[in-house]
Amino acid sequence: FSAAWQKQKFAFVTSNIKYWLGSLAAGVLMGMGASLAMGGNSVQLLLVLPSLSPAGLGAIAGMLLGIWSGLYLRKHVEMIFN
16 A cells, blocks of 8 residues: 555546455355355465365365456456456
8 A cells, every 4th residue: 555655546436236246245155155165265275285174185186267257257257357
């Protein structure tokens, strides 16, 4: 904030309701995933995955699917992100 203020680049950006609803939906999905995952990404990758637990493998598969689907949507559904 202070760097933008000092360089006189700070500005309020307006957005539309579609952007807000998309952000809200993404936040809800992230919150649901965080509550189901038994810890954050570092816990999953460093502790659960090496133990080869079924819950850890499912969490890693879910993270990979979430990353792929986010990239796919960003590439193919431009109206959501514009």
